[in-house]
Structure formats: C-alpha cells, structure tokens
Amino acid sequence: MMPKMPKPIEPTLFTLALGLSAPWEVKAVEFDPVKGRIDFELAFRRGAKFACPACGAEGQPVHDTQRRSWRHLNFFQYEAYLHAGVPRTKCGACGKVHQVPVPWARPNSGFTLLFEALGLTLCKVLPVNTAAQHLAVGDDALWNILHRYVEQARALEDFSKVRRVGIDETASRRGHNYVTFAHDMDARRLLFGCEGRDQTTVQAFADDLKAHGGDAEKITDASIDMSKAYIAGVGKHLPNAAITFDPFHVIQLANQALEEVRREEVRHQPLLKGSRWVWLKDESKWTETQAELFQSLSSARLQTTRAWRLKESLRELFQTASNAEEAGTLLDAWHSWARRSRLEPFKRLANTLKEHRPGIIRGFDSKLSNGYVEGFNSLVQAAKAKARGYRRPKNLIAIAYLLGAKLTHLPASPFNTRCCAAAQ
C-alpha cells in the first residue's frame, strides 16, 4: 500500500508571513528535510501589469520573465530560498525592456532584503567570517553586503553641521598600510576613512565633507598629531581650522623618548633588566611588585629614572593646567628642564614641543581631546585582531563605518518585528 501523502503545505500563510502583497503571492512550497531546505515558489498574478522601471509609465504588460533565486532567512533550522520568474516590461512609452524590481530583494542580489539586514546586524557584533559561518554564506558575499549597505547609508548622511574635527591614522596592517580617519568631535562619530596618511587624505576628507552638504571653510578646529602631512593638509584644505595637537600624541612622544633612553641604558646597566613595563605604565597602574622595583631603582642614579620624571611631569601638566596661559607657563618651564636634562631624546622632544607650542596649548582652550578617537581606534584594532579579512584597508574602513559612524540609514534587524510594525 502507498504511504499516505502528507497534506500539501498551505501557501497563503507564507504569502502573509513573507509580507508579500499583490500581485505577488506564494504559489508552492517544497520542503526537503534531508537536504535541510525549504523552497518557496513565488509568482505574480496572471495578467498583472507593472510600472516601467526606466521611465515610470504605469500599467506596462509583461514582456517575458527571467528565473531568479534568493536566499532568505532560515525557516526554523532549514535554509530557505525564494524563486520566481521576474518579469520584464517592454514599455509602450519609452520602448525600453527592463526587469521589474521585486519588493523582497535588491536588483542583482542573491539574497532577500531581510537576509541582508540580518547579515548586517550580525556584523555589528561578530567578526565578519564568524557571522558568515552562522549564516552559511561565503565571507566575500557578506563583505559585499556590508560594503553595499554602508555605502548606501553614508550617501544619505548630512555633514552640514560639522565644525570641529579630529584626524588620525591607524595601521591597517602591522608596519604597512595606514588608514586615515576623520571624526566629528562634537557628535563623536566617524565621518570619513581612506587609505594613506599623507596630506591628500585631508583633501579627500574635505571633498567628502562637501559631498555630504558640509563646508571645509566652516571647520573651526582640527585636532591632529604632529605629523607634517596632516599639518600641511589642514592648512591647505581646512583653511579656517585652528590646529590642536592633542595631549595623547604628546605623551606618546614622551613615552617614545623615555623608551629610547631606557633601551640605551639597559645595555650597560643590569639594574634595569625586566623593568620595561614599570616605565611605560602610569604610576597609578603599577602592581605592588612594580612599585617596589621602582623604589629600589629610584635610589640609583639612573638616566631612565630622570627620563621617567620628565615624562611624568609632562603628563601631569596636561592634567593640571586649567587654561592655555597656565599650560604655556608650565610648558616653558618643562622645556628648559628638558633642555638641561643631558638626555638627547628629551632635548629633541623639547624642541619639537616648542615648535608646536601654539597647537599644544590651544587644546587647553578648545578642550578638544582625541580621547574619544583613541577609544574608537582601539575598537577598530580589536575588531581587526579577531578575524581575517579586516587587514584589507577597504574592509577595515567599512567595518569602522559600521561600528563608529552612527549611520542612521541602515536596515534594522529583521528580528525587531515589533519596532518594524510600529514604524509602519
């Protein structure tokens, strides 16, 4: 005896669940538990007419159809696919033959809009290759989705209110390619990223600002590091921006000078062995052992100890000075101390700081600090460390936009159904 056939699956339910509306409906459903997939055959009502995608003329008859398939959100644990013959109209008004857009997918995408929205949502919280594994799609396919949506969302952003910016570099690959990021320091969001760290990156930023309704001439402040390229770039392309050199980079230079002194001295001073982290950390972050080590070292007359005091006093200067005038006085005192220190790296640093004095003390009035930018950079570096694929500058920039640009035109998670229903 033949086994009893299961009841056919009711397509109407799926027409509703997929959010389809006339003339589209689900015609048939095929479920294959062995292959772990469910396939939905969609069709438009016979005799349906469509607007011409080229000129918009309504009510054009269907010329022919082209078979297309899309990966959709899983149905329970099964991969789901939609299939349809997508109509082309031959327009009576403009004469062109064009494929009609379908409401569930972008033109030329092999995924539905909801599937892509899920992909984007996962990329915000997971490394892209991990998200791709969960979705059972290739890494490249997911990167493509990400690039497409980020680009689309960015195109709609408005930069007309941007006045104070921070420009900074980050390494996209150890020791190689650099990426320049420009931020809105007031809205605390990433505005722009591009490869390189020369002055043309500032020009590219100014162009992008303009493309988003902003105005390079209205930028009043730019916080940068002391690189010649950024200084020249800002001077040329953000003509009215006062430059602030942010404290983070100044301290970074002092740390480099200290490290140079220590490395030289450790070659002939065994006392310094194993003390590197004591010098590089802030005093407040020392462990008990490190504090004891410092105590025993400070009684010896070491160059490194002197270098450390110079570095620490510079750090304190940034914490205690309450305005530009006070900072200027302290900086001048520090300058003459460093000049007399007989430590070459600090003498050089003293000269560098003197040369950039106006931009350094300006920070005490503009109150622009790259603290937020540095936080953003750590976020990007952490994302990069977690997964392959992020070392390509193009990908790193896309992820940076997704994480830090506060883009308002990205699709919401498809699982946020309540919020979607409320919005409709």
Ligand SMILES: [Zn+2]
């Ligand atoms: Zn037409």
